[in-house]
Amino acid sequence: MPIHTPLSLSLLTTVLLGLPFVGFLALAVASRRVAALLAMLVTGLGLGLSIVLALNVSDQPLTIQAEWANLSGRLFSASFRLDSLAALMLVLVHFVALLVQIYSVAYLHDEPRLRRYFAYLQLFVGAMLGIVLAGNLLVMYAFWELVGLASYLLIGFYAERPAASKAAKKAFLMNRVGDAGFLIGIFLTYYYFRTLDFSVLDTAGAGGTLPTALGLCLFMGCMGKSAQFPLLTWLPDAMEGPTPVSALLHAATMVAAGIFLLARIHPLLSPDALVVVALIGTITTVWGGYSALFQTDIKKVLAFSTVSQLGLMVAAMGTGNVSGAMFHLLTHAFFKAGLFLSAGAVIHAVHTQDMRHMGGLRQTLPITFWSYTLCAAALAGVPFLSGFLSKEAILGGAFDWANQQTSGLASMIPIILLLSSGLTMLYMARQWRLVFFGNYRNKHSSLDQTHEPAWLMRGPIVVLAILSLGVWFSVNPLSVHGSWFFKIISATSRSHFWWLAPVSVGLVAMGGWAGFRMSTPRADTLAVRLSLEYGFLDRLFQYLVITPTHKLANLLNRTDRRLVDGTVNNLGVAMVVLAYITRAIDRLVIDGIVNGIAWAASLSGQLTRSIQNGRVQSYITVAVVGLVLVLWWMFY
Known part of the structure; x- marks a missing residue:
């Protein structure tokens, strides 16, 4: 539906932003019977509006402003901005949220607090929309804190469980550390540039010297929300929340907020700050990947996988490859949501999260098995799948950046990122074998008692698995250069190394072979403890x-x-x-x-x-x- 007037676009954007909060208030008074239907209706309507906005967004960003506060003659506005990147994120957030809510209807059908659960989800989605549409750092920070509140409520949803309550507090407090740095960065931004509007900040640092401290303080917000080293141990513990929440949190909301923040503030990052960002992202990629290697909890493997992939995106930002990072954020949202929802189907069937009590489930959960296989392969970067394309974009950009640097350390960053592809396949192949192959090892039930979940759960899993195919993102599923994504956001892919894809595929094949044959060593060995205890980071914090x-x-x-x-x-x-x-x-x-x-x-x-x-x-x-x-x- 073409929309020709900015006023109409502004009105639709305002309605879209307000919808989740209206849904949150409506669910606070609605009955349990209509809670799920009301939540899906609101999110579905938001998805429709997002698609309309995405089809009508122009090259020139649309800005909506209203006076917020006037302090000593200085005007601070509530500013919102719609551009192609924001429009794409709006569609992504609503689409994944809708699938998660459909899945939740069956997964939590016996939950007595279902109305509260869907209300919290609406608050979560609304806060993320505010971050995506924020036109200045002040508005973004307001919704940033609202995302923190919503995540605290959802992670600690099972408040009667001490572990869930502890995980919620840990996530909240660790994010406050990053948010404190983010707030200082906002103050420094206003001190240096006398504005917080992204439309001005996009060009504010051009031709001048940017303060490194300013960029690093703003980056601390990303370190908290996107679980970057060393503020990463809250994310695996956040698995105490409901599994659909994990899918939404890891795919399209909270952890994506940090990457989106980096995309918005990238013009404010000095060259030295970018090197630090690339280094932190690289460390996080390896740290998260190794921490996933010997985990026994099916959800914690995926959680550390998210940490590792977020590190990859942050490293891409540090190498100046904003478009590559956002492309991987897009593809990652589908296959990671698919993995978490598939894990939920497995947990629903065997009533445990411990992979040591699984095995042989490909026989009784064939749809879940193939969906999980597709999503895991996409995560590892197998050709013809979406993860292969987005990783190619990031790795190519990293090698291109390294060629322009004079430091020897710079050349190590893309090499480490490339090796992480094999590490990803290593722990995913190990998990794949433990869950779906071998003998069923649960002493409390038999394999015959396991079965596929209802179609309300299977449907979203299948959709997300299909969307993990590379053909949806590029005309040529073996090359990122044919992707429509870079045309939409007016960017080009920086992958120009003919040898990169074969080497990456070779590392993935080696990792898959080693991971499938890998035996679990004793839990008391240093190598295993280093993985199980998150690299001893929590001990170090203690x-x-x-x-x-x-x-x-x-x-x-x-x-x-x-x-x-x-x-x-x-x-x-x-x-x-x-x-x-x-x-x-x-x-x-x-x-x-x-x-x-x-x-x-x-x-x-x-x-x-x-x-x-x-x-x-x-x-x-x-x-x-x-x-x-x-x-x-x-x-x-």
């Missing part, structure tokens, strides 16, 4: 941050009790003692003197009265006594 913080808190508590409270209490005791002393002095000395004078005055008065009593005898007696005393004084 040693360097948590324990010192607790010790400092205890020291301050003792200082407060002994020094501050002790001083106050001792001063209070001293005041009481001084009051008693003052009271004693007042009673014994002051009152004693006053009472003594009064007594003396009273006595002299009595004596005077006794003498002056009007009796002659008394007067003669006094006169005689007085005369005797005078004579005695005169002669002696």
Whole structure:
């Protein structure tokens, strides 16, 4: 449907942004019976509007502004921006969210808090739309924090489970670390450029020297939300939430927010900041991949896989390949959502997340098996699948960037990223074998008791598996150069190395062969513990941050009790003692003197009265006594 007026586009954009929040409020009062239908209706309507906007977006970004605050003459606006990248993200977020909600109807059909679950999902989607449509850093930060709140509510949805509650708090607190840096970066941006609008910031740093600290502070927001080293251990623990939430969180909402942020602020990243970004992304890619290698929880393998792939996208951003990173974000959303929903179908069938209690499930879950196989192969970068195309774009851009650098470290980054392709296939092949091949190892049930889930669950899985094929993203499924994505966002692919695809495929084949034949070593070996304990990062945080913080808190508590409270209490005791002393002095000395004078005055008065009593005898007696005393004084 063609739309010719900017006013109509602005109105549709405003309606689209408000829809999830209206759905959130409606679900707060709706009955449980209509909760799922209402949620899907709102998201489906949002998907339709997103498609309309995507078909009508122009090369010139559409900006919607309204005055938000006026502080000391400085105007801060609530600004929203619609461009081709935002339009594509709108379609992606709504599409994945709709599939997740359809899947949730069957997966959580016995959940008594279903209405709350769908309400939280609407809040989650609305917050992500706000980030996508934000026209300035201030508006983005507001929705950024709302995403943090929604993720906290969904990760801790099973609040009665201590592990879920702990995981929600861990995710919330670790993201606050990154968000604090992000906020400082926003302050620095306004200090240097006197604006926060993306339309101005896109060209603000052109021809000038960009402060490295500014870019790195803004990048900290991505480190938190997109689980980059070292702030990555919250993401695997977030698997305590419902499995459909994991699919949405890992595919199109929270973790995608950090990558989208980097795309928006990329013009503000100095060359030195970009090197740091590339280095952090590379470390995260390897760290996440190795951490996935020996995990036994089916969802944690996929979670660390997300960490690794996010590191790949961040490394692409650091090498200046924004379009390649966003392309991988797009393809990753489909096959990663498919993997998580397939994992949910497996868990639904065997009632455990431990892969050591699975095996042989390809016989009773054939649709899930083939869907999982397609999505896992796409993740690993197998030819003809979407992951192969997007990884080619990233790796080609990385080698192109390295050729332009003078440092030897720069040449190591694309090589490590290339080797990570084999690592990805290694842990995915191991998981594939443990779940679907061999003998069924669950002692509490038999293989005959496992079965495919309802079509409400199977349907989204199949759709996502089909969308993992490369033909949907490029006319030539073996080359990224024919992709429509780069035409939409007005960019070109930087992959021009003929040897890159064969080497990548060779590494994937080697990783698949080794992973399928790989036996699980003893859990107490250093290599396995390094994987199971996330590279000992949580122990490092415990040693360097948590324990010192607790010790400092205890020291301050003792200082407060002994020094501050002790001083106050001792001063209070001293005041009481001084009051008693003052009271004693007042009673014994002051009152004693006053009472003594009064007594003396009273006595002299009595004596005077006794003498002056009007009796002659008394007067003669006094006169005689007085005369005797005078004579005695005169002669002696």
